[in-house]
Amino acid sequence: MTVNELAALIEGKVLSLHGENDIKRGCVCDLLSWVMARGSEGCAWVTVQTHLNVVAVASLHEMACVVWPENVEADAESLAKADEVGVAVISSPLSAYKIAGLMYEAGVGA
């Protein structure tokens, strides 16, 4: 599944470049050290954290995208950095719980 396809699935929109990134798995977590220790390539990471370090962690793991749930306020600096380092960002009105459920139903594993 691409980032653009995930955005359509979760009623969201892609706020960045790189909508064609390929998603291999998903995770939901707001603790950055936790994600840093366990993140993986191609991950779609759902988090309410929007600051620059989220993009840094996603980039270091070569994740496909960061997903901001419940229309959390976008961070312009993070979006600019995401464009630069190849990570996509989706904003969705749905909860993290519902986004994870929809991704899992669509075949995106943990």
Add this chain to the structure above:
Amino acid sequence: MTGPIYRESYSVERGNFATAGDASRAMKNTLKRMGVDPAIIRDVAIASYELELNLVIHSAGGSITLEIFPDRLRLTCADRGPGIPDISLALQEGYSTATQEVRNMGFGAGMGLPNIRRHSHEFDIESAMDAGTTITSQYRLMPNDGGK
């Protein structure tokens, strides 16, 4: 002992969250260009990012250095203080002295040093109050891992 065949070093300042991760990304790109095993690159990236964050969150500033030897990689993080009063406590998973503001960003869960140690082949930490802390993280390279 043979000296490093390659070295790159970055200055990291206290409180500068905006650039945290830049040094790790640069070092990761270096290792990818050199054809190092992806599993080792992942371990180095995790350790170097946690080291960068330690400098930003806890130190008075310092540097992080990647050195490549024919048979190993070495990450060295050296700061200018304030030093760690109880290293064994600092290495306990879940122990942290981070502020609430830092915790709200998703850091400060007491996972940094344990993550670094877990993702190193060899790990060493030395600290003196007021003088500073030096953390060394090393990785053995296989013969085909680059660095030759």
